[in-house]
Amino acid sequence: MRIVRGFGRFIWDLLIGETPGITAGVATLVVALGVSDLLDVSVPYLFAPLVVVVTLFFSLRHQLKGTSK
Amino acid sequence: MSTTVVILAVALASAVEMVEAFTILLAVATTKGWKTSLVGAVSALLTLAVIVAVLGPALVHGVPIYALRTVVGVITLIFGLQWVRKAILRSSGLKALHDEDAIYEREVTELNRSGTTKSSVDPIGFTVAYKGTFLEGLEVVIIVLTLGTTSGHLLTASLAATVTALFVFGVGATLSRQLSKVPENKMKMGVGVMLISFGTFWSAEGLQVHWPYSDLSIVGLIAFYAVASYLLVLYLQGSRSKLDRKIAPR
Secondary structure, three states: OHHHHHHHHHHHHHHOOOOHHHHHHHHHHHHHHHHHHHHOOOOHHHHHHHHHHHHHHHHHHHHHHHHHO | OHHHHHHHHHHHHHHHHHHHHHHHHHHHHHHHOHHHHHHHHHHHHHHHHHHHHHHHHHHHHHOOHHHHHHHHHHHHHHHHHHHHHHHHHHHOOOOOOOOHHHHHHHHHHHHHHOOOOOOOOOHHHHHHHHHHHHHHHHHHHHHHHHHHHHHOOHHHHHHHHHHHHHHHHHHHHHHOOOOOOOOHHHHHHHHHHHHHHHHHHHHHHHOOOOOOOHHHHHHHHHHHHHHHHHHHHHHHHHHHHHHHHHHOOO
16 A cells, blocks of 8 residues: 555656646646647647647746745 | 667767666775776676567567557657756756765765675675666666667667667776766756657657658757757756845845
């Protein structure tokens, strides 16, 4: 049980840890790409880099606000 | 082309992490001797090699390619974003730069406090050397596994990581001092940009998105993310100096 809990904690720290916003942004990207495939959007590849940069921007802004408090 | 970028990304990631590992190994060597330090490091590297040897083929042969690309793309993207975020925060001064000298001093003080043993391999020194190399190397292993399996160059990626690690350890051991002059943050930023480029490419391709010019679009993504990261550093530097002016007493 301890090993399972330890492994779960390791995966949590690796993929979410201190940056849950980044994981949420990437999850949004996956959903957006899945939906765009279903709806047959003409240029779905343009979404991906935009969502990534917006995710990074909000994550950094969140950190900046945290620092200024 | 993508093979070269994969090798470059793996080599840079390995260099960044092994500089950190070497600082710990040098602290162990100084206090407990080179034998303890080397036995710890080699044991950790062997454990990491076993992980790659077991997980690599299992991933390649056991998971369908589209599912593998999506999962690996998502993990690479999250990993890369964490690296770039940290590098941007350090470049803009919002987070302290990684200080190898301070880490070295801290490790030496702690190891001196633990005393000496009569055995040729000190158990505490071995544990510190093993843990340091294993934990720093684990990030490299994840990068090797993700980039290597998806691009179909697992062996090349593993070799690139191993050769770089040996090179860093060789240079460090020859100089006999911690490698604090290595531009670690710039390298971390470079690796992070490459990881998010590969991550974007694969996660989208795994979800049936077709990129214009196929693999060549990775170069476009690298350029786009490099510019975006630079602009984000400028944005944070500007916001920080505004904040400093507000806080500073008149």
